[in-house]
Every structure is written in C-alpha cells, then in structure tokens.
Amino acid sequence: MDSSEDLAIESTSNHEAYAMQPADLYAMDLGNLMVFDxxxxxxxxxxxxxxxxxxxxxxxDKLYELPATVDKVGRLVTLPPPxxxxxxxxxxPKPRPPxxxxxxxxxxxxxxxxxxxxxxxxxxxxxxxxxxxxRVNDENQIPWIEARDTDEPGVDPFEKLKSDKKERxxxxxxxxxSNLKAAAKKGGKGALPSTLQLAATSxxxxxSKTPTKRMNKDEIGFAAGLASTATAxxxxxxxxxxxxxxxxxxxxHRKFLPVVGSKGQSSKEKEQLGNVLSKxxxxxxxxxxxxxxxxxxxxxxxxxxxxQENKKAGGKGLRKFxxxxxxxxxxxxxxxxxxxxxxxxxxxxxxxxSKKPLGTKSAGSFKGKAxxxxxxxx
Amino acid sequence: xSHKTPRPKQTSAGxxxxxxxxxxxxxxxxxxxMLEKRxxxxxxxxxxxxxxxxxxxxxxxxxxxxxxxxxxKAGGAAVKFSRKNDNVRPFEGGGxxxxxxxxxxxxxxxxxxxxxxxxxxxxxxxxxxxxxHVLDMIELGVDKYQSIAQxxxxxxxAPQEGSKPCFAFLGDxxxxxxxxxxxxxMLLDFFRGEEVETINVxxxxxxxxxxxxxxxxxxxHCGIELKKSDESKFPRVELVEVGPCFDISIRRSRKxxxxxxxxxxxxPLKTAKKKVKNVKGDSLQGKIGKIxxxxxxxxxMALAKMKGLKRERRQAAAAKAAAAADTPAKxxxxxxxxxxxxxxxxxxx
Numbered sequence: 001m002d003s004s005e006d007l008a009i010e011s012t013s014n015h016e017a018y019a020m021q022p023a024d025l026y027a028m029d030l031g032n033l034m035v036f037d038x039x040x041x042x043x044x045x046x047x048x049x050x051x052x053x054x055x056x057x058x059x060x061d062k063l064y065e066l067p068a069t070v071d072k073v074g075r076l077v078t079l080p081p082p083x084x085x086x087x088x089x090x091x092x093p094k095p096r097p098p099x100x101x102x103x104x105x106x107x108x109x110x111x112x113x114x115x116x117x118x119x120x121x122x123x124x125x126x127x128x129x130x131x132x133x134x135r136v137n138d139e140n141q142i143p144w145i146e147a148r149d150t151d152e153p154g155v156d157p158f159e160k161l162k163s164d165k166k167e168r169x170x171x172x173x174x175x176x177x178s179n180l181k182a183a184a185k186k187g188g189k190g191a192l193p194s195t196l197q198l199a200a201t202s203x204x205x206x207x208s209k210t211p212t213k214r215m216n217k218d219e220i221g222f223a224a225g226l227a228s229t230a231t232a233x234x235x236x237x238x239x240x241x242x243x244x245x246x247x248x249x250x251x252x253h254r255k256f257l258p259v260v261g262s263k264g265q266s267s268k269e270k271e272q273l274g275n276v277l278s279k280x281x282x283x284x285x286x287x288x289x290x291x292x293x294x295x296x297x298x299x300x301x302x303x304x305x306x307x308q309e310n311k312k313a314g315g316k317g318l319r320k321f322x323x324x325x326x327x328x329x330x331x332x333x334x335x336x337x338x339x340x341x342x343x344x345x346x347x348x349x350x351x352x353x354s355k356k357p358l359g360t361k362s363a364g365s366f367k368g369k370a371x372x373x374x375x376x377x378x
Numbered sequence: 379x380s381h382k383t384p385r386p387k388q389t390s391a392g393x394x395x396x397x398x399x400x401x402x403x404x405x406x407x408x409x410x411x412m413l414e415k416r417x418x419x420x421x422x423x424x425x426x427x428x429x430x431x432x433x434x435x436x437x438x439x440x441x442x443x444x445x446x447x448x449x450x451k452a453g454g455a456a457v458k459f460s461r462k463n464d465n466v467r468p469f470e471g472g473g474x475x476x477x478x479x480x481x482x483x484x485x486x487x488x489x490x491x492x493x494x495x496x497x498x499x500x501x502x503x504x505x506x507x508x509x510x511h512v513l514d515m516i517e518l519g520v521d522k523y524q525s526i527a528q529x530x531x532x533x534x535x536a537p538q539e540g541s542k543p544c545f546a547f548l549g550d551x552x553x554x555x556x557x558x559x560x561x562x563x564m565l566l567d568f569f570r571g572e573e574v575e576t577i578n579v580x581x582x583x584x585x586x587x588x589x590x591x592x593x594x595x596x597x598x599h600c601g602i603e604l605k606k607s608d609e610s611k612f613p614r615v616e617l618v619e620v621g622p623c624f625d626i627s628i629r630r631s632r633k634x635x636x637x638x639x640x641x642x643x644x645x646p647l648k649t650a651k652k653k654v655k656n657v658k659g660d661s662l663q664g665k666i667g668k669i670x671x672x673x674x675x676x677x678x679m680a681l682a683k684m685k686g687l688k689r690e691r692r693q694a695a696a697a698k699a700a701a702a703a704d705t706p707a708k709x710x711x712x713x714x715x716x717x718x719x720x721x722x723x724x725x726x727x
Contacts, residue, residue, distance in 0.1 A: 032570055033544040033582075036562075040548040040589070045596045045625075048589035049617055052546040056585055056602065057615045059544060063579050064612045074580035086567050087634075087642035089425050089487035090418040091509055 026058055030066070031082025035059045094191045099179040139165065416485050420646045424572050425506075428486035429458040430466060430477075432493030438500050439492035441525045445622040446490055448526065449569070449599070452540025457484045466491060468503045469630055474512050482510040488568055498629065504564060505632075508642040514634045516561055521594070522625035535601035535618035537584035542571050544582060544602070549590035557628050558590055565597075580604065585617060597624040 027036040035055045042048040068077040098106065105111075118127045119136045128136045145157045183191045215223070225247040229235040235247065257268040282288065404410040415423070427450050429443045443458065450456035459480070467473025468491060477489060487510075491503040498519065505515030537543075545566060552558045569586055587598040599621030607614035634642070659665040685691065 031573070032566060033542060034547070034566065035545070036547040036552065038550040038553050040550075042548065042589060042591065045589070045598070048548055048591075048596060049587065049598065049600070049619070051548055052585065052587040052589070052598075052600070053615060053617050055546045055548070056544060056617065059546075060579070060582065060604075060615050061610070061612045063582075068579070071578075074578040076576050077579050078576050079574065082573065084563070084566060085643060085645075086563065087506065087508060087513060087639065088644070089422055089506075089508065091641065092644055092646055093418045093420065 026055060028059060028062060029083045030059075030062060030080050032084055033059065033063075033079075034084065094187050096191050096193065097183050097186050100175070100182075420649065424453065424455050425488050425567065426454070426484070426486040427456045427488040427490060427568065428480060428484055429456065430463045430480075430489065430491045431459070432466060432491060433462055433464045434494050435462075435492055436494035436500060438520060438523050439494050439502065442500075442502060442520055442523060442622070442624075443490065443492045445525050449621065455571070457486055463491075468505065468512075468515055469517065469632065477512065478507070478510050481507050501629070502626075504568065506564065506567060508634075508638060511638075512632075513638065513642060514560070514564070514632055516557070516564055516631045517629040518561075518626045519629050520624055520626055522623075524623040526621045529619055529621065529623065531620060535583070535603045535616075536620060537601045538581075540571070541581060541583050542574065542577060543569055543584040543586055545569075546585055546587045547590075548588070551590035551592075552588075555590075557631050558595070560631060560633065561595065561628060562588070584620070587617070593627055595624075595626050595628070597622075597626060599623070 025037075025039065027038070028034065029036075035058060037051070037055055040048075040051050040055075042051055063077055064075070066077045066079070068075050070076075115130060117129060119130050120126075121128045121136045128134055130136060139161055142158075142161075151157070180192060228238065228247050231238060240246075257272060259267055259269050261267045404413055427446070429447050431440070431443060435443075447456050447458045463476060463480075465473070465476045468477070477491075481487065481489065487507045489503075489505050489507070491505075493501045493503075495501070498517075500520040500523075502518045502520055503515055504518065506513045547562055552562045565586065565588060582604075583602050585600045585602060587596075587600060589596045589598075598619060600617040601620040603616040603618060604613040605616055633639075656667045657665060658667070
C-alpha cells in the first residue's frame with residue numbers, strides 16, 4: 001500500500017517539478033519525449049486522438065525551441081536529461097577491492113610508473129622493444145651462460161631458467177586466483193571483474209544446506225569402479241591403461257563352496273548349511289539352557305542397577321549434610337530430598353518388577369553355544 | 379562374504395560431490411566482449427523484451443505477442459519464444475523461476491507473457507526484472523485489439539523501425555489511481571528505447587497514445603506526419619493510426635517490495651568526464667591530434683594512368699607530326715615501319 005502511494009506521489013512530483021509553462025498546462029518530460037495532460041477528458045477513443053494531436057503539437061513545438069545544430073541530415077536538438085526516473089535493470093557495478101600488492105603499495109607509498117616501449121640493447125646496439133617479438137633480455141635467446149663455482153655439475157642452467165620461469169608463472173596464477181577469491185569473499189560475486197564467472201561445478205543434489213565435503217579415496221575408487229563396469233560386457237574386455245589394476249570386486253559376492261569334500265574333510269557346503277540351520281532352530285528353542293551362566297548374568301545385571309541407584313541416592317544424601325545447602329534454597333532442598341527418596345523407592349519397585357522369567361531372552365543369548373552343542377549331538 | 383570397506387553414502391539421485399569454486403575465464407576475445415556487454419554497467423544497455431506464450435492462448439493474444447515483437451524487433455531488443463511455456467505462472471509462488479532463468483540466459487529485463495483461459499480471457503502479463511529477478515508485474519486484459527496488419531500499417535506515415543517514440547498520456551486517472559500510475563511507468567520503460575542526448579526532430583515519427591477513461595485504458599500507436607504550417611514557424615503535427623490498437627483493463631498487479639525498488643532506483647554518482655584520447659593542445663597551438671597513417675607501398679601504388687605519357691604514344695604523335703609536315707614536300711619517305719605483333723609491343727614497353 002505504502003509503495004503504491006509513494007509511486008503515485010513520486011510521479012506527480014516529477015511532473016510538477018518540471019516546468020509548467022504558462023502557455024500549456026501539460027506535464028512534459030522532454031528527455032523521454034513524454035507529454036502528460038492530467039486534465040484531458042474525452043468521450044470516445046476517436047476524440048482522444050484529437051486531444052493527443054494537440055499534445056504532440058505542443059511537444060514538437062517545445063522540441064523545436066531547444067538549442068540545436070542544423071546539419072544536412074536535419075535539425076539536431078540536444079535533449080535535457082529525463083525527469084521520470086526508471087529502475088535500472090542490473091545493480092550498479094561494485095568497485096573491486098584492492099589486491100594484496102595494491103594494498104602493500106598503498107601502505108608503502110609505491111606509485112606506478114610508466115615504462116617506455118623501447119629499450120636500448122647494448123649487445124646489439126639498437127633499440128628493441130621491452131616485451132614481445134625480438135625483445136630485450138629474452139630468456140630463450142641467451143647464447144651462453146658462464147659457469148660459476150656454486151653451480152652443481154649435473155644441472156643444466158638453461159633448463160633451470162625455464163623451470164624457474166614456470167614456477168614464477170604458476171606462483172603468479174596462484175596469487176591472481178587467491179586475489180579473486182578474496183575479492184569474491186569480501187564483496188560478493190559483483191566485486192569480481194565482469195569477464196570472470198565463479199562456477200560452482202556441482203551442487204548437492206539433495207538440496208540440503210549442509211556443507212558438502214570432498215570425496216575421499218574410497219568414494220573415488222567406488223565411483224571409478226562403477227564407471228569401469230558400466231559397459232555392455234561389464235568392463236571385462238576394456239583396454240586398461242599401463243599400471244591400472246583390475247577393479248576391486250564390490251557388491252554382493254556369492255561364494256559357492258565345493259560340494260564334494262577333499263580327502264579327510266566332510267563337505268563344506270553341508271557344514272555351512274548345518275550351522276545356519278542350528279542357529280535358526282536355537283532361536284526358538286527354550287529348553288537348551290546353561291543355568292549357571294544365566295544366574296550369574298542375572299546377578300551381574302542386578303548388582304549393576306543397584307550400584308547406580310546407590311550412587312545417585314548416595315550423592316544426594318552427601319549433599320544434604322554439606323554446609324552450603326543448609327542455608328539457602330530451602331524449598332529446593334526439600335524437593336531434592338523427596339525426589340531422591342522417591343527415585344530410590346521407584347527404582348526399587350522397578351527392580352522388583354523387572355524380574356524376568358529365566359526362560360526368555362537371556363536364554364536366547366546363549367544360542368550359539370547351545371546350537372553348536374545340539375549340532376554336535378546330531 | 380561381504381566387502382570390508384564401507385560403501386559411500388548413496389543419495390536418491392546420486393552421490394554428493396564437493397563444491398569446487400572454479401574461475402571460468404573467457405577463452406576468446408569475442409566471449410570476453412559478450413560478457414562485458416552483459417555485465418552490470420554504469421550506463422546500461424537498452425532493456426530487452428522477451429515474449430512468451432502460456433499453455434493456452436487465443437489467436438488474439440498470439441497477434442498481440444507478434445505485434446509487440448515487431449515493435450521492438452529493431453536492434454535485437456526483443457526475443458520471442460515460439461514454444462509454449464507451461465511452467466511459467468507469474469502470480470503464483472514458485473512460478474517465476476522459469477522466467478528468471480530465461481531472463482538470465484537471454485539477458486532480457488522486460489517480459490510479456492500471453493495466455494487465454496475462461497476465467498481470464500486474453501490475458502497479458504507485462505513485467506520488469508531487476509538483476510534477473512522479477513521486480514514488478516501488471517496483468518492486463520485485452521478487450522479489443524487491432525493488429526498492424528488490420529490497420530494497414532499506414533502507407534506514408536509508417537514509422538521507421540527502431541525510431542524513438544513519443545508518449546502522450548491523457549486523463550487524470552494516471553495520477554490519481556496507483557495502478558494506472560504504475561502502468562504509465564511500465565509503458566514508458568517498455569517502449570522508450572535508448573536514452574539519447576541529441577535527436578533529429580525531423581525524425582520523430584511515432585507516438586504511443588494512452589488514454590484512461592474510468593477503468594479502461596486505450597492504447598494507440600500512431601505515426602507522425604509533419605506538414606507545413608501557416609500559423610507558426612513550427613511544422614504542424616498530424617497523427618495517423620498505424621500500429622496495434624489496444625483496449626485494455628487492468629486485472630492484477632504486483633508492486634516491487636520497497637527495499638528492492640529503492641535498490642533498483644539507485645543512481646550512479648556523477649563520474650568525471652570521459653577521457654578523450656589523442657587530443658592535446660594549449661591556447662598557443664590550439665587543438666592538436668595525431669593522425670596515424672598505415673605504411674604505404676610507394677612503388678606499387680595504383681595511381682591514375684597517364685596514357686599520354688607512354689613512349690609509344692609520344693613516338694607515334696611525333697611521327698604523325700613529321701609526316702604531316704613532310705607529305706606536302708616529299709612523296710614517300712622510303713622508310714617502312716614494319717607491323718609489330720602485340721607481344722613484341724608488350725616486350726618493348
């Protein structure tokens with residue numbers, strides 16, 4: 001609501017601000033070639049064309065009055081800047097933040113100086129360009145390098161020059177990248193030069209806001225394995241690169257044991273099946289029970305619970321007789337006391353109630369042993 | 379036997395990769411120029427219009443879209459999509475993502491979307507973008523329409539393609555009603571074209587006439603004819619109906635949020651004047667500039683041929699003069715000039 005009123009107010013103020021000539025009471029925006037008559041009234045669309053003609057006549061007259069240069073093309077008129085403000089289509093360009101070198105230079109007071117395009121080459125006694133074709137001090141065209149005492153015997157100084165240059169270039173690229181990243185971080189994407197795009201190459205597909213992490217070696221290996229087997233013949237006949245190992249077997253691997261056993265051994269397949277069967281049977285078998293173990297297990301459980309309760313109650317009881325608790329927080333103290341006693345009573349009651357019949361789950365935990373025993377018996 | 383290493387987490391659609399911030403540099407100068415053209419600038423380009431159609435459209439709306447395209451076609455200021463865009467729903471919650479994507483791809487800041495349904499017949503949604511996000515929109519219903527083809531396009535008074543139009547607004551409703559004030563601003567933005575400092579007054583050849591009466595808005599596109607006037611020294615203006623003729627009513631509208639509007643209206647600070655290159659000078663010397671000539675091959679230049687100076691011609695002329703002088707005195711010279719073949723002649727010359 002407010003915005004619409006503002007819009008209306010702004011438009012009227014634009015028109016009023018622009019000169020209302022004594023001759024015509026139209027609001028004109030010459031920069032946009034616009035004329036507006038708020039007092040016009042008409043009955044039919046045909047009539048409005050008549051009125052419009054008058055308005056345009058007034059506009060044209062106004063335009064002819066503006067300062068002009070008469071050219072062979074026609075009368076070229078200089079328009080005033082437009083009065084109606086229209087919104088931009090893109091945000092204003094942000095100045096890019098200074099790079100690390102620029103900051104340093106500003107701090108130290110180092111100023112840029114303009115270098116000449118040509119430099120005098122003493123070796124050839126002529127003027128050569130500073131950069132480019134046949135430049136002064138070209139690294140690739142050094143005819144000889146004198147050996148020094150500090151040189152190592154196996155090192156090729158020409159190669160060394162080349163590798164040094166490569167290092168310098170790589171360092172410069174890295175610095176440029178870090179400058180751009182710092183600019184993007186500080187000023188957002190708009191602070192980058194317009195001819196670059198920072199691309200986030202893969203976005204999290206789940207759409208979660210959690211920051212994604214890089215793939216680790218295992219994940220990459222897994223993805224590579226998937227890719228290599230994603231061919232018609234399962235990747236078996238593909239040419240491998242020198243040094244590439246066969247893809248690790250991932251996924252379900254069904255191993256079939258030999259049915260006929262080697263000498264002295266019974267069939268492994270039969271043994272395995274037997275193990276599986278005994279496990280399944282033992283789960284639902286209640287009469288196979290090691291009583292001693294069951295009792296000791298139960299006792300251990302009980303003792304553990306009681307120890308915990310004592311710890312809790314004991315701790316609270318200790319606090320009850322300390323000096324600092326007595327003076328302040330009387331209400332709280334009482335609450336604690338009663339809570340503690342209630343807890344003790346509750347847990348005691350619970351432990352009484354939690355007596356499980358010995359035949360159930362605790363027996364199930366011995367299934368392995370019992371199952372094995374039963375298998376042997378069979 | 380199960381594999382020992384744990385499987386990486388597999389989401390429903392694929393694996394989660396890490397985000398890599400990569401700098402993409404343009405590889406050619408052409409690409410660089412294109413990016414610079416589309417980048418945010420102080421002096422902006424002309425706003426481009428993209429025209430779309432919805433799931434269902436009538437022939438009237440199709441004519442409207444094609445006429446708007448013709449009006450703004452000059453200089454590449456309009457892009458028309460021929461396919462139906464089903465997932466564009468301007469006034470619904472998430473229905474603008476497709477519009478914004480297309481705006482970013484084609485670098486268009488204005489859009490016009492035409493649909494037709496029983497509830498909203500002949501619907502035209504016009505809107506603007508800021509930074510490729512929808513700034514504001516107005517939904518118009520086109521009640522009556524006459525296309526450029528129907529009106530004949532005006533034979534003599536037909537405006538030139540791409541010329542800057544004039545605007546004439548009639549009726550106080552454009553001031554009093556906020557929706558109409560919004561429409562006025564929108565129409566100005568849509569059709570004004572480039573911002574120029576100088577124009578040729580003789581070249582004014584089109585007007586957009588918008589008249590508001592009650593709830594309806596009459597939009598007419600007319601050509602200007604300048605005729606000799608008897609009363610004043612200025613020429614007389616005549617309007618001839620040329621292009622599309624709309625009778626529209628405003629249905630819905632969406633104003634920009636206040637902070638977005640304020641940001642879009644930000645003006646650049648007054649910068650220093652542009653540097654003019656290659657101009658030096660002072661009061662003594664005056665204005666001086668250097669003219670850089672390319673290297674010229676003086677030897678092989680294609681100059682005007684002076685055939686009269688050729689040796690053969692001179693000799694022939696001299697011989698003729700001598701013969702003319704001699705024939706009254708003598709009968710025959712005795713000397714016979716043998717006929718030359720063309721190749722011998724060429725070799726000589």
